[in-house]
Amino acid sequence: xxxxxxxxxxxxxxxxxxxxxxxxxxxxGTVNLFWYVQYPGQHLQLLLxxxxxxxxxxxxxxxxxxxxxxxxxxxxxKPSVQWSDTxxxxxxxxxxxxxxxxxxxxxxxxVKP
Amino acid sequence: xxxxxxxxxxxxRKEGQNVTLSxxxxxxxxxxxxxxxxxxxxxxxxxxxxxxxxxxxxxxxxGYSVSREKKESFPLTVTSAQKNPTAFYLCASNARQTAGxxxxxxxxxxxx
Numbered sequence: 001x002x003x004x005x006x007x008x009x010x011x012x013x014x015x016x017x018x019x020x021x022x023x024x025x026x027x028x029g030t031v032n033l034f035w036y037v038q039y040p041g042q043h044l045q046l047l048l049x050x051x052x053x054x055x056x057x058x059x060x061x062x063x064x065x066x067x068x069x070x071x072x073x074x075x076x077x078k079p080s081v082q083w084s085d086t087x088x089x090x091x092x093x094x095x096x097x098x099x100x101x102x103x104x105x106x107x108x109x110x111v112k113p
Numbered sequence: 114x115x116x117x118x119x120x121x122x123x124x125x126r127k128e129g130q131n132v133t134l135s136x137x138x139x140x141x142x143x144x145x146x147x148x149x150x151x152x153x154x155x156x157x158x159x160x161x162x163x164x165x166x167x168x169x170x171x172x173x174x175x176g177y178s179v180s181r182e183k184k185e186s187f188p189l190t191v192t193s194a195q196k197n198p199t200a201f202y203l204c205a206s207n208a209r210q211t212a213g214x215x216x217x218x219x220x221x222x223x224x225x
Binding site: 006009034036042043044045046049090092098099100101103104105106 | 148153155156161163203207208216
């Protein structure tokens with residue numbers, strides 16, 4: 001079975017700092033990759049996704065992620081964070097075995113104004 | 114607008130009681146899922162259903178039960194056998210994997 005690891009459980013940044021959240025998965029076949037965001041008190045929303053084509057994917061609110069197949073990674077990046085980016089971020093992986101996604105443990109990001 | 118509705122938003126239960134959490138979707142999605150979210154533990158899969166009248170156990174199914182009698186509805190019952198039921202419960206659905214999940218707003222269950 002596949003697994004997903006998010007290495008940073010808590011990240012604290014100041015506004016305008018650059019962000020990179022790590023995500024690694026274990027699965028040897030074709031994968032579909034997702035990042036979800038959960039703002040305080042809100043439900044999970046899709047930030048971006050990759051399933052084929054350009055490995056550099058751009059999502060909402062200035063976020064992007066790069067799929068590096070050789071490293072089994074799908075790291076999330078943002079050049080300059082804002083206070084409003086304070087949230088919990090989840091990486092998820094799907095395979096051709098079905099519709100279900102496997103989620104990482106999440107990373108709590110706090111951006112200090 | 115289409116979406117997933119979870120109710121109630123907050124639920125309190127006495128120890129030893131069963132309680133049922135509602136999840137309804139009007140997205141015409143075949144697959145539905147229940148996750149439990151605890152601080153620092155991410156999302157853990159309880160049960161899932163790929164089609165009406167069929168469902169499968171996830172990683173932490175003990176103490177929970179589900180039914181899928183209608184495509185739109187996937188209720189979760191937290192039974193008295195669940196040792197630590199206080200948590201945030203999320204329902205999700207999708208039509209196909211590449212579209213990702215649509216999530217409900219969750220139900221926070223507290224056992225008192």
